[in-house]
Amino acid sequence: MAEEIQARRSAVLESALRTFARSGYRATSMGDVARRAQISRPGLYLYFPSKAELFRAAVEHALARDVARCEALLGDSSMALRERIEGAFDLWSGQYVGPLADDLEGLLQRDAALLEDIPQRYSARFASALTGALRSAPAGALSVDRVSEDWTLDLLLSLATGLKHRATDPGDFSARMSRALAIVLR
Numbered sequence: 565m566a567e568e569i570q571a572r573r574s575a576v577l578e579s580a581l582r583t584f585a586r587s588g589y590r591a592t593s594m595g596d597v598a599r600r601a602q603i604s605r606p607g608l609y610l611y612f613p614s615k616a617e618l619f620r621a622a623v624e625h626a627l628a629r630d631v632a633r634c635e636a637l638l639g640d641s642s643m644a645l646r647e648r649i650e651g652a653f654d655l656w657s658g659q660y661v662g663p664l665a666d667d668l669e670g671l672l673q674r675d676a677a678l679l680e681d682i683p684q685r686y687s688a689r690f691a692s693a694l695t696g697a698l699r700s701a702p703a704g705a706l707s708v709d710r711v712s713e714d715w716t717l718d719l720l721l722s723l724a725t726g727l728k729h730r731a732t733d734p735g736d737f738s739a740r741m742s743r744a745l746a747i748v749l750r
Contacts, residue, residue, distance in 0.1 A: 580622040627686035638697040658737040
């Protein structure tokens with residue numbers, strides 16, 4: 565029973581995030597989210613007592629899911645470093661390329677105050693997992709010869725951010741990131 569409730573809550577959060585992304589926080593009503601999630605409005609209020617709490621929970625749900633998948637991938641030492649990093653960036657940034665991604669990014673910027681420190685906490689977790697993967701790299705694996713972990717981390721995060729804005733779709737992002745990683749990683 566608890567699994568069913570958790571699965572339903574997750575489905576509601578996924579629907580909420582898409583609804584907020586398309587319409588914006590201010591223009592989205594609890595009724596809009598309830599309709600999209602195929603739940604009654606009173607039922608939605610049983611899960612989330614306010615729109616602000618629903619918004620925070622939806623963003624945190626997506627970030628928690630994504631960062632957990634990235635942490636697992638980056639920590640998988642059975643894979644080559646480049647594969648782990650490519651996969652992690654595809655999950656963290658690449659899936660958010662395209663029209664919905666633009667909507668989500670705008671939403672997160674416009675309504676950042678409602679989110680408190682949620683995006684920063686999950687970005688820090690992603691950066692920490694990436695740093696761990698870089699530290700585990702065998703000597704000579706990085707083209708920058710370990711100039712500085714901070715510098716390498718900054719470079720990779722900046723590459724991903726820039727490529728995310730230039731890519732036309734997730735596949736294009738992945739191909740561009742792969743070419744960039746071939747330069748940074750040996």
